[in-house]
Amino acid sequence: MVRHPRFLLYLAVCGLILAAPAQAGLKFYQATTVSLMLSDNPLPAGQPLTLTAVVRDDRGVPVAAGLVQIQLAEAPEGPWMKLEEGPPDAVGCFRLTDHTLGLEAGSFYVRAWYSGADTSSMCYAPGVSPALPLVITSPTEQEEALLLGFVAASGNGAPRLGEGG
Numbered sequence: 001m002v003r004h005p006r007f008l009l010y011l012a013v014c015g016l017i018l019a020a021p022a023q024a025g026l027k028f029y030q031a032t033t034v035s036l037m038l039s040d041n042p043l044p045a046g047q048p049l050t051l052t053a054v055v056r057d058d059r060g061v062p063v064a065a066g067l068v069q070i071q072l073a074e075a076p077e078g079p080w081m082k083l084e085e086g087p088p089d090a091v092g093c094f095r096l097t098d099h100t101l102g103l104e105a106g107s108f109y110v111r112a113w114y115s116g117a118d119t120s121s122m123c124y125a126p127g128v129s130p131a132l133p134l135v136i137t138s139p140t141e142q143e144e145a146l147l148l149g150f151v152a153a154s155g156n157g158a159p160r161l162g163e164g165g
Contacts, residue, residue, distance in 0.1 A: 062092030
């Protein structure tokens with residue numbers, strides 16, 4: 001007669017562990033953070049833009065598995081349109097370089113979406129960056145910005161004869 005139910009529970013757990021298949025490995029689940037950086041903002045219409053997404057786990061270690069998607073929308077809540085997709089590199093970055101958006105002047109939003117990944121020892125959770133506003137300016141807005149605070153002057157700055165001393 002066994003009087004120690006905890007001992008029986010211990011034996012049962014040990015039996016389950018020892019009876020588990022040798023191929024079953026321990027999996028760790030890791031939260032991720034996704035950030036996005038823009039090379040220019042505001043951006044003149046028709047000019048290329050570089051977008052860089054960075055995926056890190058909750059300890060700040062780069063994640064080099066899964067897929068990153070750069071997305072664009074007209075409102076911060078979407079609907080979101082895929083611009084480009086690819087895997088992060090060894091330092092957790094996915095870059096969309098010199099991408100010409102072909103958008104007319106206005107306000108837009110961009111974000112990075114991470115699919116998550118299941119590697120042999122780690123499961124990385126999906127994640128999404130905050131939606132960043134992106135302003136596309138028209139050529140007339142650019143010219144007006146250059147004229148703002150501009151003082152017209154003539155000559156080379158040297159004093160004229162008869163002026164000054």
